[in-house]
Amino acid sequence: MAVYTDVSADELEAFIEGYDIGKLLSYKGIAEGVENSNFLLHTEAGYYILTLYEKRVAAADLPFFLCLMEHLASRGLTCPQPVHTRKGDTLGTLAGRPAAIVTFLEGMWLRRADARHCAAVGEALARLHLAGADFAMTRANALSVAGWRPLFESCRERADEVQHGMGATIGEELALLEHCWPRNLPQGVIHADLFPDNVFFLGDRLSGLIDFYFACTDTLAYDVAICLNAWCFEPDFSYNVTKGRALIQAYRKTRALSEAELDAMPLLARGAALRFLLTRLVDWLNVPSGALVKPKSPHEYFRKLRFHQRAKSVRDYGVEIGELAS
Amino acid sequence: MAVYTDVSADELEAFIEGYDIGKLLSYKGIAEGVENSNFLLHTEAGYYILTLYEKRVAAADLPFFLCLMEHLASRGLTCPQPVHTRKGDTLGTLAGRPAAIVTFLEGMWLRRADARHCAAVGEALARLHLAGADFAMTRANALSVAGWRPLFESCRERADEVQHGMGATIGEELALLEHCWPRNLPQGVIHADLFPDNVFFLGDRLSGLIDFYFACTDTLAYDVAICLNAWCFEPDFSYNVTKGRALIQAYRKTRALSEAELDAMPLLARGAALRFLLTRLVDWLNVPSGALVKPKSPHEYFRKLRFHQRAKSVRDYGVEIGELAS
Numbered sequence: 001m002a003v004y005t006d007v008s009a010d011e012l013e014a015f016i017e018g019y020d021i022g023k024l025l026s027y028k029g030i031a032e033g034v035e036n037s038n039f040l041l042h043t044e045a046g047y048y049i050l051t052l053y054e055k056r057v058a059a060a061d062l063p064f065f066l067c068l069m070e071h072l073a074s075r076g077l078t079c080p081q082p083v084h085t086r087k088g089d090t091l092g093t094l095a096g097r098p099a100a101i102v103t104f105l106e107g108m109w110l111r112r113a114d115a116r117h118c119a120a121v122g123e124a125l126a127r128l129h130l131a132g133a134d135f136a137m138t139r140a141n142a143l144s145v146a147g148w149r150p151l152f153e154s155c156r157e158r159a160d161e162v163q164h165g166m167g168a169t170i171g172e173e174l175a176l177l178e179h180c181w182p183r184n185l186p187q188g189v190i191h192a193d194l195f196p197d198n199v200f201f202l203g204d205r206l207s208g209l210i211d212f213y214f215a216c217t218d219t220l221a222y223d224v225a226i227c228l229n230a231w232c233f234e235p236d237f238s239y240n241v242t243k244g245r246a247l248i249q250a251y252r253k254t255r256a257l258s259e260a261e262l263d264a265m266p267l268l269a270r271g272a273a274l275r276f277l278l279t280r281l282v283d284w285l286n287v288p289s290g291a292l293v294k295p296k297s298p299h300e301y302f303r304k305l306r307f308h309q310r311a312k313s314v315r316d317y318g319v320e321i322g323e324l325a326s
Numbered sequence: 327m328a329v330y331t332d333v334s335a336d337e338l339e340a341f342i343e344g345y346d347i348g349k350l351l352s353y354k355g356i357a358e359g360v361e362n363s364n365f366l367l368h369t370e371a372g373y374y375i376l377t378l379y380e381k382r383v384a385a386a387d388l389p390f391f392l393c394l395m396e397h398l399a400s401r402g403l404t405c406p407q408p409v410h411t412r413k414g415d416t417l418g419t420l421a422g423r424p425a426a427i428v429t430f431l432e433g434m435w436l437r438r439a440d441a442r443h444c445a446a447v448g449e450a451l452a453r454l455h456l457a458g459a460d461f462a463m464t465r466a467n468a469l470s471v472a473g474w475r476p477l478f479e480s481c482r483e484r485a486d487e488v489q490h491g492m493g494a495t496i497g498e499e500l501a502l503l504e505h506c507w508p509r510n511l512p513q514g515v516i517h518a519d520l521f522p523d524n525v526f527f528l529g530d531r532l533s534g535l536i537d538f539y540f541a542c543t544d545t546l547a548y549d550v551a552i553c554l555n556a557w558c559f560e561p562d563f564s565y566n567v568t569k570g571r572a573l574i575q576a577y578r579k580t581r582a583l584s585e586a587e588l589d590a591m592p593l594l595a596r597g598a599a600l601r602f603l604l605t606r607l608v609d610w611l612n613v614p615s616g617a618l619v620k621p622k623s624p625h626e627y628f629r630k631l632r633f634h635q636r637a638k639s640v641r642d643y644g645v646e647i648g649e650l651a652s
Contacts, residue, residue: 006437008436008437008438009434009435009436009437009527010437010438012434024434025432025433025528026430026431026432026433026434026526027434028354028356028357028358028366029356029357029358030354030355030356030357030366031354031355031356031357032354032355040354040356040366042373042432047368104352105352106351106352106368107351107352108335108338108350108352108353109335110334110335111332111334111335111336112334112336200352201335202351
């Protein structure tokens with residue numbers, strides 16, 4: 001969490017004149033999102049989120065993200081909506097950075113999710129996959145299997161600084177996944193980062209999804225595997241089969257998972273754990289001194305990877321045998 | 327800027343049930359305020375600021391701050407208003423910390439103030455001093471002259487790490503100020519931290535003052551001296567007499583400054599510069615590794631102190647001779 005770029009009221013007022021949202025009444029840097037600088041704006045027309053895209057987000061990808069949010073919303077998914085300038089643009093420049101204003105979404109993210117919440121996430125993820133089916137743009141997933149080796153090479157020599165044996169374990173896992181990665185499963189738009197802080201609830205009702213800045217075109221079931229990692233482990237890193245079962249079964253009620261997708265789940269979950277392990281490891285080993293952001297520990301995903309390595313089938317994730325046929 | 331303490335939606339919803347402000351709709355950690363954790367709340371009744379008081383604020387002082395905000399608002403000053411619980415309290419406990427909800431104030435703080443803004447600040451400061459005149463509570467200023475030596479002792483051996491000669495200069499300045507500090511000037515409630523980020527503007531109109539968590543009972547003219555330091559220097563640390571003049575003259579139109587107060591201004595300004603130099607120095611030398619907050623450089627106030635040391639009278643701050651008699 002951090003605001004990387006500060007914006008003066010003068011600059012922001014001039015920027016907002018391009019939009020039909022009235023005069024600026026206040027703005028606050030918000031301590032959410034580690035990739036971009038986010039501000040909550042209050043204008044005469046209401047509340048909005050202003051995002052300045054920092055260097056980790058490629059400017060060329062921004063039209064994909066913004067068009068996707070519009071597309072998904074037009075299909076009934078609740079997510080932030082890019083606001084158009086009077087000229088019709090959704091992307092501008094502020095403080096030397098690409099910038100966009102999106103609508104403000106009510107709701108809170110859950111610090112402690114239970115199985116009902118996991119079910120709501122599974123259903124929302126399936127709805128996202130269906131809503132994205134006719135989205136015309138594509139974006140390769142730079143953080144899928146082909147992207148893992150370069151990440152690993154950048155940190156392999158120092159991985160054991162974090163934990164003895166981590167480097168060797170990652171090397172073996174990576175070689176296995178490069179060989180066995182499921183490549184013929186159904187593809188489409190995936191969120192690729194649907195962690196608890198990107199899912200809003202009002203009471204027990206899921207009220208919206210945010211932060212589409214990792215969204216891409218990839219294996220749909222891989223998105224399920226990311227959610228199993230993000231939602232279904234306890235603080236002690238034990239896997240909660242009740243939550244996993246709730247998430248997968250709710251997903252399947254909205255979008256069927258084929259036998260091939262279900263069979264691939266342990267491998268996909270290993271890949272998802274490795275992907276977050278690698279990016280956390282790189283961040284952990286490369287904290288600039290005086291950094292405003294304390295990176296997340298890589299240990300969590302090392303532990304989760306160990307769980308997935310032992311899983312033999314999707315049954316180990318809470319899906320029971322009889323259900324597979326249904 | 328930092329959120330120190332995270333709060334779960336469950337905890338916050340339970341906390342808010344004690345107030346008559348409807349259900350919680352959203353909350354965001356805001357990246358403002360270095361002493362406390364601040365959240366912008368949206369409830370069915372509107373927008374509010376929730377503050378969790380971290381360890382740098384003494385819990386025993388909180389009633390002073392909260393009552394002062396209520397008192398000043400009742401005298402027509404625009405500042406955040408503590409919201410009362412159904413039981414009538416303004417202070418509660420959340421996430422193990424003292425916590426209060428205050429009203430949300432519109433406006434933006436200025437990254438680049440001009441002389442008109444400085445005049446508005448001078449007038450607002452004088453109005454604050456008048457409005458505080460009949461406030462019944464008192465709070466000693468822990469960061470006035472008696473508090474500076476302990477701060478200095480905690481960092482004198484390492485001061486030269488920041489700049490060669492800084493330790494000796496501070497030592498001499500401190501000895502002089504302890505000897506000459508003006509002690510018989512009019513006292514009252516002072517804000518003591520009226521920096522640009524604590525003053526909101528809507529357009530060119532000053533719309534409110536925030537952050538009363540350094541407020542205390544002290545020399546009123548010392549508050550003017552703090553503002554001269556905070557508002558009237560350029561980014562290259564040169565003093566801008568036009569801004570200084572605007573600030574002091576606008577103050578005097580609302581609350582007269584006696585000849586003794588004006589005469590003391592260079593000393594008061596030296597003291598103010600030393601106070602911020604010392605706290606910044608201590609923070610600078612004591613950054614914990616992995617800190618979320620990058621402390622402000624002590625250099626700025628070392629340079630400002632040098633300016634004040636050369637000032638011979640209030641005329642050096644932009645107040646002209648003929649005006650002193652008026």
